[in-house]
Amino acid sequence: MTTVRVAGVGLTHFGSHPDRTGRDLFAEAALSAGEDAGVPREDVDELTYGNFMGSIAERQGHQAPLMAEAAGLACPATRYEEACASAGVAVRQAVRLVRSGEADVVLAGGMERMTNLGTEGVTEGLAIAADELYEVRAGITFPGAYALMARAYFDAFGGSREDLAHVAVKNHANAVPNEYAQYQREISVETAMESPPVAEPLHLYDACPITDGAAALVLVSEEYAREHDLDAPVAVAGSGQGGDALALSDREHLARTPAATRAAEEAYADAAVDPDDVDVAEVHDCFTIAEVMALESLGFYEPGEGIGAARRGETTADGDRPVNLSGGLKAKGHPVGATGASQLVELTRLLRGDHPNSDRVQDARVGVAHNAGGTVASAVVHVLEVVA
């Protein structure tokens, strides 16, 4: 089985671009990834593309061929939808295609257009990731669902809003030098604590913003990279995916995310690494509490111990294992169907040394990306490793 290399990465600015079409956003990210890779477009064998709510936001279904066309590709294209994990799944499928030998070069990525819908429209759009019959009709919103998990976490393990505020403060600080981030500004614990409630106990600064953006990666086989003399020092060493009941009420535990635990175990085994080997991580902090549960599912902390990680400075930029040096979904932004790919773009740059925060993790060799769908009814974990 061949090793998959990241040949190139590309992003659009993450932010409010209400007038930009999805096809234009994705084309920008794809062009950027192609240029970074130095791979001619005719060599791309397939496009795997993540998108969640394009049928609502742009009334556009059947997006994959549209995006291939926009990216200048004449190849088969498939859209993957797994809510906020759509692009993570798309990358995973690209990894499988290259590993199986069916493709030498795959463009993997995702796009989401959101701000044109307004807050109410986005709230309704995001809710379709939850169980329509038994959750959405009972008033559950996306923040509401994570608020239910946060409350359950506090009751089971302790912790407080202030612990969560430290996660937001950390991720905002990390985003400051990131030119692609939606919010390149620091916030204080007080600002986070005093922000208005969205779904108690979660307040405005516990939540990721509404974001437009796209991300793309060119993944190639090790053989292709060698034959074409590509500079592709980072490999996708491991990939894993897990699933769970869609409705929170049908899960065994309301404050844990076993789908992510299973995805992490599979990815670690695939890459032959342990949680202790991980130098840097990008995790799915759609809400501050989500980062806490991600750290526990990734095996960095026991259940109940992740809540204080940011406050204790263990996951900050100068901590032992920096988490979300990009700014995370929280400050970098969360264009839902692009996020899973954008995490791997950020991680690749952090490991290659060309990220503005690379100097925070100078000797890093192993990075992990954790991408979750809905309230983690689906989860994808990838391990990246510097191999050249």
Added chain:
Amino acid sequence: MSRDDGRAPRPALRADGGDRAGDEGYDEWLAAVAAGEAHYLACPEGHGWLPPRRICPRCGSTDLTETPLPDRGEIETFTVVHVAGPRFVDDAPYVTAVASFGPVRVTGVLRGVDPAAVDGDSTDPARIEPGLAVELDVGETATTGERVVVLRPAER
């Protein structure tokens, strides 16, 4: 799912008399809750689920039996929702809670409690509501009049 299983077509169950197609299984469950006859589906291993369901996701059993839901449940977690979607915008702020009724949990809007008086931020066990005994009911949303699963504090 097709209706060619020999069963008679069921009457429309929408409260507003609208002609939108229903959600078979869910609609009947909601009607049963409204009639005070709430039930769940139990598999022989004791796992509980809400309809429609043909197979127990935990053990794979297809031998699911309609079983009366316990009269009282207990709130496990809740949130005070301030930013609502369009279908609940006039209901906000409202409390959505997950309550355990033995082998099955039910999510509903908590009524009979003033949302403004609920401290959804507090982590002081004495000031929060998990453990509150609740009964199941069906109400309507203020925004659209759609039927909604309601949890009410149980009468002592």
